[in-house]
Amino acid sequence: MEPLKVLVITYYWPPAGGPGVQRWLKFCTYLPENGIEPTVYIPKNPTYPIVDEGLLQEVPKGIKVLKHPIWEPYGLGKRLGKKSTKTLSKGIIDENPSLLKKLMLFIRGNFFIPDARKGWVKPSVHYLKDHLKEHQYDAIITTGPPHSVHLIGKQLKESVNIPWLADFRDPWTTIGYHKSLRLLPWNARKHKALEAAVLNAADQILVTSPSTKKEFEALTKQPIAVITNGYDTSNKPSKQPELDEKFSISHIGSLFAKRNPESLWKLLGEFCKADEAFKKDLKLVFAGVVADEVKISLTHHGLLQHAEFKGYVDHSEAIALQHQSQLLLLLEINAPETRAILPGKLFEYMMAHRPILAIGPEGSDIKQLVEESGSGAFCNYEQLHEDYLGAYILNAYKSYKNKSLALQNNSIEQFDRKVLTEQLAIVLKSETLARHRPS
Secondary structure: OOOEEEEEEOOOOOOEOOHHHHHHHHHHHHHHHHOEEEEEEEEOOOOOOOEOHHHHHHOOOOOEEEEEOOOOOHHHHHHHOHHHHHHHHOOOOOOOOOHHHHHHHHHHHHHOOOOOOHHHHHHHHHHHHHHHHHOOOOEEEEEEOOOHHHHHHHHHHHHOOOOEEEEEOOOOOOOOOHHHHOOOHHHHHHHHHHHHHHHHHOOEEEEOOHHHHHHHHOOOOOOEEEOOOOEOHHHOOOOOOOOOOOEEEEEEOOEOHHHOOHHHHHHHHHHHHHOHHHHHHEEEEEEOOEOHHHHHHHHHOOOHHHEEEEEOOOHHHHHHHHHHOOEEEEEOOOOHHHOOOOOHHHHHHHHHOOOEEEEEOOOOHHHHHHHHOOOEEEEEHHHHHOHHHHHHHHHHHHHHHOOOOOOOOOOOHHHEHHHHHHHHHHHHOOHHHHOOOOO
16 A cells, blocks of 8 residues: 655754754654655754754655745844843843834834744745646645744645645634733734634644644634644663652753743752752753843842752753753743643653653643653642642652652653654544545
8 A cells, every 4th residue: 555645844954952853753653653745844954043963863764855045034134132132032022122023023023924934934835736747645734833834835826736634733813922022902803813824724733732723723613633643662761760869850841031940949948048958959040041030039038058050951962961850840821811821841751750840820721731740749829828838849859869769650651752743544444534535
């Protein structure tokens, strides 16, 4: 039986680093095992905010990759301010941005709709139309952010008779930084209109969380499937690293100002003052970009001496850090629009089999996954001011001193990338997409 052939259109692909690249890199790795042959279309000259050359080793051998040039404004922005441009391209919005950043946010939000990669849409449609005349596919897949990639899918759908699946790794108009883009009213409405147009044109929609599915169900009648992010056992360290000797609390990934858990730092600072042993044992590990506001908070609560800032580390080192940490810290912004976020590192945290302390908004989808899988504990921001958080940390510290800090029941098999790819294959082979294929 001939394999199904799919064209995956994505902006992020190795050597791009960060979590955005992992989802489709892993799907494309395991789709052939499920009778599906992917071809990937990516920009030829992208401006990736994070580069991880090590991920090139994880690209499946023999996979066909198409490339076409892209024009992006970030190159011009570097002339105005290298640091501002780099952080903005990562989605990092300061709590109190400078005048330059405010200007750049206004330009980014109002002149580049839906995002700064919109310049890739028109040339990509032209290039792929020619490609599709000579090559047959059973489905087109687009994945965003950047959500401008979905506009490529929409225009191809309108001109080529091929089923289209739109994958949303994050929401569109309710993503955490959307309100920070300083959108003029008519441009905010334009975003909403584009979002609705994509959702109603796609034959199948894929999302990463139940809350995003519920949000989109209010905007479209098109079928929506939830396939979360996950972990890949092939990324496990070949040898289990030794656990940190100190009581390490590690945050792996970017830590923005809006995720700064001030109450947690205050609590840890108080524990250090009250207990010399705790003070001696505590170590805070940060791998990734850390906002200045976080460092100021750590200094204020006397924790800077306990902090180790590693900067961006490659994926293999990030995995190793997760496996050797005593406690893993997962933080999400305290806002209704972040309740749907299930960050990719949550699943890699689970794979590390180390206790997770997750802090997020009330009603977060993270709570259900962490608690049902037995991977740790979840606190909403209201609980940061109660005994719950303090009791959890002190119990974890007591177990650490007894050399017994571990998870008893970590049921995570459903989040294995191979299992998730099997779910994707079922969607791609479903009647929903089959009825849109040419007979």
